Amino acid sequence: QLQLQESGPGLVRPSETLSLTCAVSGGSVTSNGFYWNWIRQPPGKGLEWLGSIFHTGTTYYNPSLKSRGDISLDTSKNQFFLNLKSVTAADTAIYYCARDPILTGFHEGFDFWGQGILATVSS
Amino acid sequence: QSVLTQPPSASGPPGQRVSISCSGGRFDIGLSPVHWYQHLPGTAPKLLIYSNNQRSSGVPDRFTGSKSGTSASLAISGLQSEDEADYYCAVWDDSVTGYVFGSGTKVTVL
Numbered sequence: 001q002l003q004l005q006e007s008g009p010g011l012v013r014p015s016e017t018l019s020l021t022c023a024v025s026g027g028s029v030t031s032n033g034f035y036w037n038w039i040r041q042p043p044g045k046g047l048e049w050l051g052s053i054f055h056t057g058t059t060y061y062n063p064s065l066k067s068r069g070d071i072s073l074d075t076s077k078n079q080f081f082l083n084l085k086s087v088t089a090a091d092t093a094i095y096y097c098a099r100d101p102i103l104t105g106f107h108e109g110f111d112f113w114g115q116g117i118l119a120t121v122s123s
Numbered sequence: 124q125s126v127l128t129q130p131p132s133a134s135g136p137p138g139q140r141v142s143i144s145c146s147g148g149r150f151d152i153g154l155s156p157v158h159w160y161q162h163l164p165g166t167a168p169k170l171l172i173y174s175n176n177q178r179s180s181g182v183p184d185r186f187t188g189s190k191s192g193t194s195a196s197l198a199i200s201g202l203q204s205e206d207e208a209d210y211y212c213a214v215w216d217d218s219v220t221g222y223v224f225g226s227g228t229k230v231t232v233l
Contacts, residue, residue, distance in 0.1 A: 049221060052221075060220050
């Protein structure tokens with residue numbers, strides 16, 4: 001059974017970089033046909049897709065991040081990462097990593113999720 | 124980035140049927156399959172319906188998804204107390220090359 005687990009600092013200072021890791025077990029980030037995603041939920045708000053990475057390294061980002069986001073893979077460790085630069089209080093949220101299959105040629109939804117990690121931006 | 128429009132709330136007594144709408148446009152729902160998620164506080168969202176009307180493994184047939192044109196809907200029949208949660212629709216939007224989520228609907232069992 002595929003499992004995803006987020007890790008990273010719970011507290012980040014304003015203007016610094018939030019760095020999160022998603023460790024994948026029970027499957028490989030190099031498997032063809034899957035996008036690996038970051039999604040967040042600010043307190044009291046809805047879900048927001050941040051971006052994704054394909055096993056080839058191709059990335060897609062939510063335009064609202066305005067080039068602050070960077071998603072990468074470490075195939076040797078079977079992990080993928082989110083770096084979010086110049087954070088503000090508005091970036092305080094629960095951050096989730098999730099898998100999105102595209103085996104049919106269409107995106108099939110986020111079928112496996114990590115438990116989520118709360119990242120707070122505060123001085 | 125566009126946000127798909129959902130009603131903020133829906134409710135009904137146990138056993139009743141409730142329906143949640145998700146309204147989009149021609150480059151999101153109009154082109155791509157719609158997925159539905161159930162989100163309980165303190166847990167990760169769960170994929171309920173994928174590709175418009177396919178139930179994920181283990182999801183009871185009380186949950187039904189449909190899509191027509193640029194709108195989609197999720198119906199919950201035989202409402203149960205455990206169905207109290209937030210529900211989100213989501214779709215890949217080709218115009219921004221990314222996913223967009225609906226605004227979310229809180230379902231309350233009266």
